[in-house]
Every structure is written in structure tokens, then in C-alpha cells.
Amino acid sequence: MEWVKMKECAREFMVGVAEMTVELGKGCRDIVKQSLVNEDSYIVKTFGRDSYIGKRVRGPCAKLFAKLSFFNEYLPEDKDPLHAWSVILFVFVLAFLALYVNFERDPYAPPVKQVFMHPPCASRVVLPDGRFMAYKEQGVSSQQARFSIIAPHSFLSSRLAGIPGVKDSLLEEFGIRLLxxxxxxxxxxxxxxxxNLESSATDMASLADALGVNKFWVVGYSSGSMHAWAALRYIPDRLAGAAMFAPMVNPYDPMMTKEERRRTWNKWTRRRKFLYFxxxxxxxxxxxFYQRSFLSGKHGQIDRWLSLSLGRRDKALMEDPIYEEFWQRxxxxxxxxxxVKPFVEEAALQVTNWGFSLSDLKLQKRKQSSDFFSWIKSMFTETQEYTGFLGPIHIWQGMDDKVVPPSMTDFVHRVLPGAAVHKLPYEGHFTYIYFCHECHRQIFTTLFGTPQGPLSISIEVDQATLKTNIEQEVVNDGDYASN
Incomplete structure (x- = not known):
């Protein structure tokens, strides 16, 4: 009996709360009408029927409502269309929000993997300014290296990337030391x-000095190519050559034609264009944006984090567990x-003034000075002086690459006609360089020719010193026998 009374009291209480809520809503509506929707209010003067905006919008809205008026036939006869459609819209919004929340909290969705911080394990060198630089070494030792390669990594990457998936046996076969x-x-x-990019090239040269490397090849991939371009500009005497894979250039480069810029920007998503801006x-x-994506402490997909549009083969590669494990690590x-500061700096370096132009790398004769002494020197000097990068430049470009479109490589080849461009049909941004043993072999064969293995470590002995030592041993043996 008491339970029934309590239930009736609760019901009456809820009815009272509902009635009070309705009255409160009506009161708020009246206040809004009196304060905001009267003839003297700012809203009515700006957006009312007699305002400039109201007159401009009235015609198109009337046409739109006339076209949609046939929906009113499906409403009950005793219902006001304005009131009914406002209720329907409100219910639709609530239903959409409910579906969205259920989608975001899908109990059957796989859990998001958290980022794991591994203990420090890198080898490091001290640069001339006192900073420490971490590096990774693969392939043969410095004494056995026929060729040395230094590879700066791209955005959202590290020293662990290098040439992804390259086998140590292949590096040893060609006698390569990869740094x-x-x-x-x-x-x-x-x-x-x-x-800046000049300091980036200086760091690369300092790393080579610290590890005993004189001449080396520089490998640039994607956005990491801008550091390779900087090396070609600022330390050309240290480089034996350059290998570029889908090389990124400044998309705002003033040397790009309108057609080259259009073909490049049309391949990118709106969000990526906005991030470049x-x-x-x-x-x-x-x-x-960075703190809510890759710095959030949770793993995700690179195409969503960096707003990349990918081709079919790139998407298939990303679903490979081997790639996923490599990428997450x-x-x-x-x-x-x-x-977040280094990532912001890296993104800004890519789209701001580099401090040099790609045309500075073009091999061309040095212009003679107009003074008298330079003219006299040129008369007695037969050798020609050149500017730009004297070594070979190889560029590999996937024709289905939507991250760094082929139009960028076309622009580079127009500015640097001496560069050797290798166009790869059906290849995307990741597929040729990531975990492709045969591709890596083709690359090294193109750069270094037939594999000859590592250098053999030979010990040179002074013949005169060796003869003296042998004679001394014979004398000592004779003295020992006589004793």
C-alpha cells in the first residue's frame, strides 16, 4: 500500500516538474520575442524581412519552400507545418547524435593501441656545438665499405626507417655502409x-666526420628529400651522388609554373592544403592538430594523421602486418x-623559403668576372670552372603517387635536366621503397653497378723490415744452439 502511494507521489511530482518546465520554456520564449525579435532589435534590423539581407534571401527561400511544400501533404491536417517540421528536425538531430555516439563507442571495435616508450638504445655522437645526435649503422664496417650512404628521415619518422626493410645481406653484397x-x-x-636547412647539411657533414666518412651518397625520401637537397647545396664536396625517392619540393616554389602547381595541389586533400597554409x-x-593526432599517445593511421590521399597499392601495403609493426615502432x-616544436619546425621548413633554389644545383659554367685580372687568368687557364652539383642525381617516382605527385618530379627534371628520372608505373608513395628486396637490388645496381662485395682488409708489411726481422731471428736461433 505504501509502495502504491509512493509511486503516485512520484508520478505527480514528475507531472509538476514537466508543467513547470513547459511554463519556463514559454516564459523564455516570450522574453526572447520581446527582447530580440521586436522591431527595434539588432537581429530584426539586420536579418528581418525588410532588411537588406532579408530582401536578398527572401526570394531564394520562397522558391525553395515552394519546391518542398509537397512534403506538407504527408502531415496530419490538424498540424501546423512550421511546428511539425521543427519537431521532425529536432528528432532527426537527436537520432543522428545517438547513432554517432554509438558508433564512436562501438563495443565490438578493436581497442586503440597505446604508444609505448622504449628505453633509450641509440648510439650517439657529439656535434661541434655540443649537441648529441643519435644514429644507426647497418651493413659493412667502415674499413670494408666500398660505398657509404647517409639517409635523413622524413616527417614523423626516425633513424629506424633508413631504407625500410633493406636486408643486411644485400648491403654486404654491395659493400654498403648505411647510416x-x-x-x-x-x-x-x-x-x-x-x-634551418643549412644547419641540417652541417649536421650531416659533422656526423660523417665523427664516423670517419669522407665521401658518401645521400638518400632522400619524401619530405626527407629537402635535407638531401640542402646537402647538395651546402656540402657538395662531401657527396658522391644523390638518390631521391618521391622527392618533396617546396609546393610554393616561385619557379613552378601554374600548370605544375595545379597538377600538384589537385592531388591533395583539402585538409592537407589547409595544413600547408x-x-x-x-x-x-x-x-x-599534432597534439590531437600522433602526439595524443595513441596509434593511428598515417593517411588520417597527415591527411594523405593514397593509391590502391599504398592502401594494400598499409594493411600488411609487417608494415604496421614497422610504422608503429x-x-x-x-x-x-x-x-611538438620539432614537428612544427619541420613542417614550416618544407613550405617556407629554403635559402636556396633548385636551380642553384644545376651544373653550369661559372660566369667570368668582368675585372681585368680575371680576364688575364682565363687566357692562361684551359680548365673550365663549373657551379652546381657535379655528381649524379637519380630520382625514382611512382606514377600512382598521390602524396608527392609526379608533377613535382617533372618540375625537378625541368629545373635539373641532368638528373636521371626513373618513372615507376603503378607504384605509389610507399610501395617501391618499403620492404621490396628486388626493388632495393635494382636501386643499388643502378647506383653502384655490379655488386663486388665488401673491401678486403689487407695488411701491408714493409719488406725491408720483414727481412731484418727474419735475419735477427736466425741469429738468435744460432746463438741459442751454440749455447
Whole structure:
């Protein structure tokens, strides 16, 4: 009996609350009408029927409502269309939000993998300015190396990338010493207070000096190519050659024609274009997007994080468990320091003034000075002086690449006609260089020719010293026998 009374009291209480809520809503509606919708209010003057905006919008809205008026035939006769459609719209919004929440919290969806911070394990060298640079070494030793390669990594990557999936046996077959390193602020490398592309080339040369490398090949992939371009510009005497894979250039380069720029930008998503705009004009705002994507502490997909549009083969590669494991480990190392500043700097470097032009790398005769002494010197000097990069430049470009479109390579080849371009039909941005043993063999064969293996370590002995030592041993043996 008491339970029934309590139930009736609760019902009456809820009815009272509902009636009070309705009256409160009506009161709020009246207040809004009296304060905001009267003839003297700002809203009515600006957006009312007699306002400029109201007159401009009235005609198109009337035509639209006339076309949609046939929906009113499906409403009950005693219902006001305006009231009925407002209720229907409200219910539709609630249903959409409910579906969205259920989709976001799908109990059957796989759990999001958290980023794991591995203990430090990199080898490091001290640069001339006191900073530490982390690096990784693969292939043969420095004494056995026929060829040395230094590969700066791309955006959201680390020294662990290098040439993804390259086998040590293949490096040994060609006698290659492969060196990769973390850019400043990435992985286990210390940040640079005033980083630019010239300092990037200087860091590369300092790493080579610290590891006993004289001449080396530089390998640039995707956005990491801008560091390779910088090496060609600022330390050309240290380079034996350059190998570029889908090389990224500044999309705002003033030397690009309208057609080249159009073909490049049309391949990108709107969000990626917006991020490039922010990187060029308001780079600090990029921190907001980065902290909610790859710096959020959770793993995700690279195409969503960086707003990339991918081809069919690239999408298939990303579904490979081997690639997924490699990619996640590389990202974990890249964001080890949890500092957004290096990523913002890297993005801004890509789209701002590089400090040089690709045309500076073009091999051309040095212009003679107009003074008298230079003219006299040219009369007695037979050799011609050249500017630009004297070594070979090889570029591999996937024709189905939508991250770095082929139009960028066409632009590079127009500016640097001496570069050898290898166009790859049906290949995307990742498929040729990632985990493709035969592709790696083709690349090394193109660069270095027939594999000859590592250098043999030979010990040179002075023949005179050897003869003296033998004679001394004979004398000692004779003395020992006589005793």
C-alpha cells in the first residue's frame, strides 16, 4: 500500500516538474520575442524581412519552400507545418547524435593501441656545438665499405626507417655502409635552437666526420628529400651522388609554373592544403592538430594523421602486418621526446623559403668576372670552372603517387635536366621503397653497378723490415744452439 502511494507521489511530482518546465520554456520564449525579435532589435534590423539581407534571401527561400511544400501533404491536417517540421528536425538531430555516439563507442571495435616508450638504445655522437645526435649503422664496417650512404628521415619518422626493410645481406653484397640519424628534436637527438636547412647539411657533414666518412651518397625520401637537397647545396664536396625517392619540393616554389602547381595541389586533400597554409602563415597553430593526432599517445593511421590521399597499392601495403609493426615502432621512436616544436619546425621548413633554389644545383659554367685580372687568368687557364652539383642525381617516382605527385618530379627534371628520372608505373608513395628486396637490388645496381662485395682488409708489411726481422731471428736461433 505504501509502495502504491509512493509511486503516485512520484508520478505527480514528475507531472509538476514537466508543467513547470513547459511554463519556463514559454516564459523564455516570450522574453526572447520581446527582447530580440521586436522591431527595434539588432537581429530584426539586420536579418528581418525588410532588411537588406532579408530582401536578398527572401526570394531564394520562397522558391525553395515552394519546391518542398509537397512534403506538407504527408502531415496530419490538424498540424501546423512550421511546428511539425521543427519537431521532425529536432528528432532527426537527436537520432543522428545517438547513432554517432554509438558508433564512436562501438563495443565490438578493436581497442586503440597505446604508444609505448622504449628505453633509450641509440648510439650517439657529439656535434661541434655540443649537441648529441643519435644514429644507426647497418651493413659493412667502415674499413670494408666500398660505398657509404647517409639517409635523413622524413616527417614523423626516425633513424629506424633508413631504407625500410633493406636486408643486411644485400648491403654486404654491395659493400654498403648505411647510416641513418635522428633529426634535431626527433628520437634521441637533441633539438637545435635555430634550425634551418643549412644547419641540417652541417649536421650531416659533422656526423660523417665523427664516423670517419669522407665521401658518401645521400638518400632522400619524401619530405626527407629537402635535407638531401640542402646537402647538395651546402656540402657538395662531401657527396658522391644523390638518390631521391618521391622527392618533396617546396609546393610554393616561385619557379613552378601554374600548370605544375595545379597538377600538384589537385592531388591533395583539402585538409592537407589547409595544413600547408598554416605551416606557411601560422605554424604555431599546427601544434593543435599534432597534439590531437600522433602526439595524443595513441596509434593511428598515417593517411588520417597527415591527411594523405593514397593509391590502391599504398592502401594494400598499409594493411600488411609487417608494415604496421614497422610504422608503429618508427612513430614511437620519432615522438619519443613528446615535444611538438620539432614537428612544427619541420613542417614550416618544407613550405617556407629554403635559402636556396633548385636551380642553384644545376651544373653550369661559372660566369667570368668582368675585372681585368680575371680576364688575364682565363687566357692562361684551359680548365673550365663549373657551379652546381657535379655528381649524379637519380630520382625514382611512382606514377600512382598521390602524396608527392609526379608533377613535382617533372618540375625537378625541368629545373635539373641532368638528373636521371626513373618513372615507376603503378607504384605509389610507399610501395617501391618499403620492404621490396628486388626493388632495393635494382636501386643499388643502378647506383653502384655490379655488386663486388665488401673491401678486403689487407695488411701491408714493409719488406725491408720483414727481412731484418727474419735475419735477427736466425741469429738468435744460432746463438741459442751454440749455447
Amino acid at each position: 641513418t640519424y635522428d633529426l634535431p628534436g626527433f628520437g634521441e637527438s637533441d633539438p637545435h635552437p635555430k634550425r 598554416l605551416a606557411r602563415r601560422f605554424p604555431r597553430f599546427l601544434a593543435f 618508427d612513430v614511437e621512436e620519432s615522438i619519443r621526446q613528446r615535444n
